[in-house]
Every structure is written in C-alpha cells, then in structure tokens.
Amino acid sequence: MVLxxxxxxxxxxxxxxxxxxxxxxxEAVSGAFLQRFPAGTTLLMEGDTVDFLYVLxxxxxxxxxxxxxxxxxxxxxxxVSTFILAAVVLDSDALMSAVTLERSELLMIPGESLRxxxxxxxxxxxxxxxxxxxxxxxxxxxxxxHKLRDSTERLAxxxxxxxxRQGGNDTITLPHEKRVLASLLGMxxxxxxxxxxxxxxxxxxxxxAKVRFDKVxxxxxxxxxxxxxxxxxPQGESQLGKAHTERQQGVLDAL
Amino acid sequence: MVLxxxxxxxxxxxxxxxxxxxxxxxEAVSGAFLQRFPAGTTLLMEGDTVDFLYVLxxxxxxxxxxxxxxxxxxxxxxxVSTFILAAVVLDSDALMSAVTLERSELLMIPGESLRxxxxxxxxxxxxxxxxxxxxxxxxxxxxxxHKLRDSTERLAxxxxxxxxRQGGNDTITLPHEKRVLASLLGMxxxxxxxxxxxxxxxxxxxxxAKVRFDKVxxxxxxxxxxxxxxxxxPQGESQLGKAHTERQQGVLDAL
DNA sequence: AGCGTAGCTTGATTAATGTCAAGGCGACGA
DNA sequence: TCGTCGCCTTGACATTAATCAAGCTACGCT
Numbered sequence: 146m147v148l149x150x151x152x153x154x155x156x157x158x159x160x161x162x163x164x165x166x167x168x169x170x171x172e173a174v175s176g177a178f179l180q181r182f183p184a185g186t187t188l189l190m191e192g193d194t195v196d197f198l199y200v201l202x203x204x205x206x207x208x209x210x211x212x213x214x215x216x217x218x219x220x221x222x223x224x225v226s227t228f229i230l231a232a233v234v235l236d237s238d239a240l241m242s243a244v245t246l247e248r249s250e251l252l253m254i255p256g257e258s259l260r261x262x263x264x265x266x267x268x269x270x271x272x273x274x275x276x277x278x279x280x281x282x283x284x285x286x287x288x289x290x291h292k293l294r295d296s297t298e299r300l301a302x303x304x305x306x307x308x309x310r311q312g313g314n315d316t317i318t319l320p321h322e323k324r325v326l327a328s329l330l331g332m333x334x335x336x337x338x339x340x341x342x343x344x345x346x347x348x349x350x351x352x353x354a355k356v357r358f359d360k361v362x363x364x365x366x367x368x369x370x371x372x373x374x375x376x377x378x379p380q381g382e383s384q385l386g387k388a389h390t391e392r393q394q395g396v397l398d399a400l
Numbered sequence: 401m402v403l404x405x406x407x408x409x410x411x412x413x414x415x416x417x418x419x420x421x422x423x424x425x426x427e428a429v430s431g432a433f434l435q436r437f438p439a440g441t442t443l444l445m446e447g448d449t450v451d452f453l454y455v456l457x458x459x460x461x462x463x464x465x466x467x468x469x470x471x472x473x474x475x476x477x478x479x480v481s482t483f484i485l486a487a488v489v490l491d492s493d494a495l496m497s498a499v500t501l502e503r504s505e506l507l508m509i510p511g512e513s514l515r516x517x518x519x520x521x522x523x524x525x526x527x528x529x530x531x532x533x534x535x536x537x538x539x540x541x542x543x544x545x546h547k548l549r550d551s552t553e554r555l556a557x558x559x560x561x562x563x564x565r566q567g568g569n570d571t572i573t574l575p576h577e578k579r580v581l582a583s584l585l586g587m588x589x590x591x592x593x594x595x596x597x598x599x600x601x602x603x604x605x606x607x608x609a610k611v612r613f614d615k616v617x618x619x620x621x622x623x624x625x626x627x628x629x630x631x632x633x634p635q636g637e638s639q640l641g642k643a644h645t646e647r648q649q650g651v652l653d654a655l
Numbered sequence: 656a657g658c659g660t661a662g663c664t665t666g667a668t669t670a671a672t673g674t675c676a677a678g679g680c681g682a683c684g685a
Numbered sequence: 686t687c688g689t690c691g692c693c694t695t696g697a698c699a700t701t702a703a704t705c706a707a708g709c710t711a712c713g714c715t
Contacts, residue, residue, distance in 0.1 A: 191628050192627075192628055210540075210544045210547075210628070211548070212626060212628075216548070217547040219543060219547075230533070231533035231534075231536040231537050231540075232533075234529050234530060234533040235530055235534065235537070260526075263522065263525070263526050263529060264522050264523065266522060267518065267522040267525050268519065270529060271515075271518050271519050273529055274489050274518060274528055274529045275489055277486075277532040277533055278489040279486075280536055281532060281535055281536045282487070282490070282495055284540065285486075288474060288546075289472070289495070291546065291547070292465075292472040292474075292546070293465065293468070293471070293472055294467065295700095296701080322662075323662075323663065324662070324663080332703090333702075333704080334663070335663090335665085335704080336701090336702060338663070338664050338665075339664090339702095341664095342664090342665095369468055371467055372447075373446050373447055373465070373467075373495055374467060550670095550672090551671080551672075552671095577692075578692080579693080587672075588673060589692085590673080590674080590675095590694080590695085591671090591672060591673075592693095593693070594672095594695085597695095
C-alpha cells in the first residue's frame with residue numbers, strides 16, 4: 146500500500162515532525178505505509194525485532210508485558226501517538242507487546258528512515274530527543290504513581306485527570322471498558338469496583354461509563370494530585386494542537 | 401572551580417561522548433565544573449529547575465520521589481552515570497530528588513551547553529537520543545519488574561543480576577545497606593529480611609553483606625530471569641568499558 | 656418475548672505487604 | 686571493658702489487594 150499525500154499530513158503535526166523542514170520530513174517518512182487492523186490484533190510481541198516506528202492515527206492500542214503467567218497493561222494509547230520509539234532509535238527488540246483494542250489505523254515508518262533523518266538533521270534529531278525525554282518523564286510519573294499511591298488513590302487521580310482533559314465538567318465518560326481501566330491502574334476489575342464504592346464518600350457517582358462528581362473539592366482533597374506525578378494541563382485543546390513542549394504521548398493514559 | 405584536563409577525560413568515555421569529535425565534546429562540556437559533596441547532601445529536590453546535567457564520577461547517588469508523607473527510591477546510581485538527562489533536554493524541572501548516599505564527586509555540565517552541542521552536531525544529538533532511549537528502556541524494565549513480580553521474586557532476580565555483574569561466582573557482596581536495598585526493591589527492611597529467609601529454600605545464605613549461593617539452579621528456576629526485564633549482560637567488564645549499545649546507566653541498579 | 660452472554664458487582668476468603676514493638680548483634684567510643 | 690547506638694531481624698497484627706464464587710444487568714440474538 147502506497148502512502149498518499151493526505152496520510153503524511155496527518156502526522157506532519159506531531160510534536161517531533163512539526164519543526165522539521167519538508168525535505169527532512171520526507172526523508173524521515175520515506176517508505177512509510179498506512180495499515181488498518183481489526184480489534185484484538187497483536188501488532189508486536191515483546192522480544193520481537195522492531196523494524197518500524199508505529200503511529201496510531203485512529204483507534205486504540207494497548208501496550209503490555211507478561212512474565213510467568215502474569216501480565217500487565219503498561220499504557221493505553223489514543224490517537225495521535227507514536228510508540229516503540231526507543232526501540233527504533235536503538236534498533237533493538239521490543240520490551241512491550243502492542244495489541245489493538247479497537248479497529249485501528251496505523252502508520253508504519255521504517256526505523257532506518259527515521260534514524261537516517263535523525264543523523265542528517267540536528268534539529269530533527271533534537272526534536273526526537275525531546276520526544277524521547279517526554280516519554281521518559283511520562284514513565285517516571287507512572288512509576289511514582291504506582292509506588293507512592295494505593296489503588297483507590299490512583300483511581301481518584303485518574304478521574305481528576307480525565308475530568309481536566311474532558312473540559313472540567315462535573316460529568317465524564319470513561320474512555321475504556323472498566324476491566325481495561327483496571328488493568329491500566331494496576332488492579333483487578335473487582336478492586337476497581339470496590340475503589341469506586343470507596344470514592345462515593347468523595348461524591349463520585351458511577352453509572353455505566355458515566356461518572357459524576359458531586360464533591361470535587363472533597364475528591365481533590367483525597368486525591369491530592371501533584372504536577373510531579375499527574376499531567377493536568379489546564380487546557381481544553383485537542384491532543385494534536387499541543388505545543389512541542391513536553392508531551393506525554395504514549396504514556397499519557399498510563400497515569 | 402575550573403575544570404581541569406584530566407576531569408574531562410573521565411567522562412570522555414561515556415557512551416554518548418565517546419563518538420563525538422573533540423570540538424563537539426569541548427562545546428558540550430563548556431562551563432562544566434567538578435564538585436565534591438558529603439554523604440547525605442540533597443543535590444536536587446523534585447520540582448526544582450534543572451540547570452545542569454549531573455555526571456556521577458565517584459560515590460553513590462539515590463534518586464527518589466515522595467508524595468503525601470510516603471517516599472520511594474527509584475534508582476541508585478554508581479559511577480559512572482549521568483542523571484536527569486531528560487529534564488536537561490527539555491529544559492524542564494526535576495521529577496525526582498537526588499541525594500548523595502556517600503561522599504561523592506560530580507561533574508556538572510550546563511544544560512545549555514549540552515543542548516547547543518546537540519543542535520549543532522547530528523551525530524552527537526543521535527548519541528544523546530540513544531542514551532535517552534536506553535534510559536527509557538531501563539525504566540520500562542523497572543516497571544515490569546515491579547508490576548509482574550512479587551517482592552521475593554524481585555529480590556531473587558536482583559541477586560542473580562548482582563551475581564552476573566560480580567563475576568558469576570558463588571558469593572557476592574551486597575553493594576548497599578539492606579535498608580537501602582529494600583527501598584530500591586520497593587519493600588520494607590522487614591520484608592527484605594523475610595524474603596531472604598524464603599530464599600534459603602533456594603540455597604541463598606546471607607551473612608551480613610555477603611550472600612552465598614548454594615543452589616544456583618534452584619534459584620534460577622525460582623527467579624526466572626528474563627532478558628526482557630533484567631539486564632544480564634554476560635560479560636565481566638567494567639561499567640566504563642561498555643559499547644554504546646543500549647546502556648542501562650542510571651536505572652541500572654533499579655532492577 | 657425469551658435466552659445467552661459478557662461485563663460488572665458483591666461477598667467471603669486467602670495471600671502479600673506494611674506497621675508496630677521488641678530484641679539481638681556488632682561497631683564505636685568513653 | 687562496658688555502654689550505646691544503628692542496623693538488622695523476628696514476631697504479632699493491620700491493611701491492602703488478589704482470588705474464588707455467585708449473582709446481577711444490559712445488550713444482542715433468534
């Protein structure tokens with residue numbers, strides 16, 4: 146499948162492509178192609194050699210890992226996000242598996258093209274460094290979230306983050322099934338239910354995928370969100386429209 | 401304090417400096433200075449603005465984070481390691497605190513110099529990207545270690561990693577106090593003790609900081625180390641002598 | 656409408672980990 | 686030599702989360 150003009154436009158606005166010249170951009174995405182996958186498709190297994198940088202344009206992708214019969218969700222990506230950038234830069238194997246949660250549309254950029262562009266244009270290389278640094282910091286936040294908070298606190302902060310991202314209203318819609326959310330928050334579906342019950346004391350009312358906040362202040366007092374862990378950017382813009390300051394990109398949903 | 405010739409030599413061999421030309425190297429470290437700190441010095445608090453890339457030349461540094469009266473060790477660095485590279489690249493604030501565990505010697509490189517060098521030389525920029533990508537992957541490993549293994553399994557794998565790094569003999573010396581080790585492994589000192597007791601069934605015998613392995617096979621069967629989580633590079637070389645393939649750098653000890 | 660299934664919830668139980676309290680052991684100094 | 690202090694260990698207990706087992710509910714299907 147050949148890449149059409151309009152396909153590249155959809156990623157031209159990504160943080161680390163935005164500043165690149167047209168020449169460098171063309172070099173970086175040369176050989177890229179667009180592909181659609183049904184829900185539940187395994188794009189990549191941990192340990193696989195990584196030949197492409199993936200860009201999720203539509204749908205949702207879960208990054209996970211397993212060991213000894215256990216497995217865990219590390220992040221859930223929404224458009225527009227790149228993933229396995231680190232493995233591409235190092236031309237190394239994947240440390241995480243990637244599975245589509247919904248029917249998804251992905252742009253696959255040959256790793257070799259990307260690396261070549263990085264080596265030929267310092268500005269582009271720097272932009273990729275910034276992207277990587279942002280991903281790194283997202284992971285640091287994720288680790289802090291898990292090591293410093295118990296499951297109910299993680300849920301409370303997740304809800305506040307969603308609220309901020311969905312416009313700060315008193316009602317939000319959970320973007321995933323509850324069992325997926327549970328895995329993302331590092332708990333079982335059973336415990337997620339119980340955590341929601343506990344938060345009813347803070348005015349959290351759940352009805353299906355809708356969550357209503359009746360006592361936001363009480364919830365905030367309980368959750369104690371921190372700019373050093375959570376990513377409350379107080380702006381209602383689209384994901385695409387962000388400046389190329391620190392982006393949470395992939396790991397964004399993992400908080 | 402002015403940087404002397406021999407001081408720069410000590411970092412010239414760092415993964416992302418080794419490939420740089422002398423000119424770029426000089427540009428990157430311009431304005432750098434060397435400083436000694438006693439044990440227990442706070443070099444950086446989370447939230448602080450980061451002006452320097454730190455390079456630990458001697459001693460030991462703990463990276464940690466806190467929230468709501470809890471706090472946690474994220475990594476313990478040994479020479480030669482850089483830290484807070486991501487914050488420097490983004491010219492952003494620190495997400496972790498850094499405290500010296502011992503009397504330590506640090507080289508502090510102005511962030512501005514580093515960023516300028518990255519922007520002027522694509523090869524150097526690429527090398528920094530590789531370093532960042534390695535750090536990222538180290539964190540992914542750390543998250544997997546914590547989410548997929550219980551505390552005893554983490555200890556067992558830590559011991560095997562140390563064994564590999566200390567030459568594969570049947571006896572190792574723990575590099576840190578046990579309470580520091582406990583924090584690093586994400587558990588309390590009490591539980592570390594109990595985890596050691598459990599591992600006696602796998603032939604682990606502890607005497608102070610010395611640990612003897614009487615049944616390595618049994619331990620390996622229990623720990624099930626994985627190249628996708630642990631960093632068992634089967635080579636007895638010095639940390640400095642590594643090729644600039646993926647380095648674990650800072651996060652190395654966090655496994 | 657009648658059923659079946661998937662996802663969610665609830666309760667009871669077990670496992671893992673943290674907390675509190677007490678005691679041992681060794682290093683160091685008076 | 687004897688305290689003393691820090692670190693480690695051990696035991697009893699509390700808290701947190703995972704597991705197991707029903708049941709519930711909404712939705713799709715025939």
